Amino acid sequence: MNKTNKLAIIPVMLCFFTMGFVDLVGTASNYVKADLHLNDTQSNLFPSLVFFWFLIFSVPTGMLMNKIGRKKTVLLSIIITVLSLLLPLFGESYLLMLLAFSLLGIGNALMQTSLNPLVSTVIKGGNLASTLTFGQFIKAIASFMVPYLAIWGASASIPSFGLGWRVLFPIYMIIGIIATLLLWTTPIEEEAVIVENELPTNNIADEYIACFKLLGIPIVLLSFIGIMCHVGIDVGVNTTAPKICQERLGMTLNEAAVATxxxxxxxxxxxxxxxxxxxxxxxxxxxxxxxxxxxxxMIGLYFGTSKLVLYTAIALVGYGNSNVFSIVFAQALQCVPTKKNEVSGLMIMGLFGGTVFPLLMGYVSDALHRQAGAILVMAVGVAYLFTYIRKLA
Structure with a gap:
């Protein structure tokens, strides 16, 4: 890396921390469920809504990067994220929280699509998979802090300015503002977009078609499904782990939040x-x-009835699922190196799995009147990831 790129890695990694804000939806949905007395289907709408926007905005973001660059797209994503964190300060009505989580999803869709290719710009020939994994490590720190900030805010022993568990929103909003300013003032030299074997076009429909045609490449399609499963399991455990502990161990919500x-x-x-x-x-x-x-x-979560077994199962899926995204994403990018922006858009569109899985999990859990239904849905995603193994070198 040159000097500029060495300095650029600092704000880029802070952006990964900001990317982790999306994981507050699991903890928040459980608190909103308790506050507003919702059922599983209604509360699972929050994470589903967040990840729904990946289906809509991921591919357009890949095209936007071609026009304004990766850095400016990341900056736009953080600004939208900061706005989403501002709204819950004005209340926690169902509609307000739906709007806040919608903006959070839109901002995160733009960020995940543009930030990963920006890493390939900054690293310049480094090990992409390992660097993306380190970025996911930074992102995971933000995710790890969420339940503790919520529990801290809900505690009567500290001043939360009437926000309660929602005190986590202004804390993350301030960090988001810092990330915006730091990235804005850091120069990053981006390579020119290479368009291979295509005529120039201003037709957006043609650009969409050309992008989706990449799904005709087997490894791109299989990677897309793999990321759907990874994110579905990630959001599923984030949302369901506390519910399992409440159901099996009789914990309160604050106690069960530790599972997340x-x-x-x-x-x-x-x-x-x-x-x-x-x-x-x-x-x-x-x-x-x-x-x-x-x-x-999945076996431990389905059959476990003790804290030891359930916590061990949660730890196993946490570690096991931690590197799936980086491996699958890097595999797809490396297979089509001249189409990184477009492939990134398609891969991040796969985060739509965060919508599909929670909806199915909520429906099956309500139908069976137990969280085992949610675990069965996640197990299907794990089964698919076994089929992806043969695609890796």
Whole structure:
């Protein structure tokens, strides 16, 4: 890396921290469920709504990057994220929270689509998978902090200015503002967009069609589905782990919220150690280990009735799922190196799995009147990831 790129890695990693704000939706949805007396289907609408916008905005963001650049797109995404964190300060009505989480989803869709390719610009020939994994480690720190900030805010022993658990929103909003200013003032030299074997066009429809045609490349399509499963499981555990602890162990919501932190703790450890293992171990071997841990976790979550078994299962899926995104994303980018922006848009569109899985999980759980239904839905995603192993070198 040159001098500029060495300095640029600092604000870029702070942007990864900002990216982690999206994971507050799991904790927040459980608190809103308790405050507004919602059922699983209604409360799971919050994470589903957040990730719905990945379906709508991911591909257009890839096209936007071609026009205004990756850095400016990341800046726009953080500004939208900061606005989403501002709204809950004015109340927690159902409609207000739906609007706030919609903006959070839109901002995160833009950020995830543009930030990962920006890393490839900053690193310049570095190990992309391991660097993305380190970024996910930074992101996981923000996710890990969410339940503790909510519990801290809900405690009567500290002044929360009438916000209660919602005190986490202004804290993250301030960090988002700092990230915006730091990235804005850091020069990053981006390479010119290369358009290969295509005629110039100003037709947006043609650009859409050309982008979606990339799904005709088998590895791109399979990676897209793989990311859907990864995010579905991630959001699913984030949302469902506290509910399982309440159902099986009779915990209160504040006590059960620790389960979410446990998940993010091991996801954080997984990202940190994964950035090392991906340098010294074959990617395929590490992926096999990761998915096997996730499979064991599904068994533990389905049958477990003790704190030890459930917490062990949550830790296993946290570690196992921590590196799946980086491996699958890097595999897709490296297979189509001249279409990084477009492939990034398609891969981030796969985060729509965060909409599909919670909706199905909420529906099946309500139908069975137990959280085992949610675990069955996540297990389907784990089964698919086993089929992706043979696509890795």
């Amino acid at each position: 932190s446990l998940y993010f703790l091991f996801r954080t450890i997984g990202c940190l150690t994964g950035s090392f293992f991906l340098r010294v171990m074959k990617t395929q071997t590490f992926f096999i280990i990761s998915v096997t841990m996730m499979a064991l976790s």
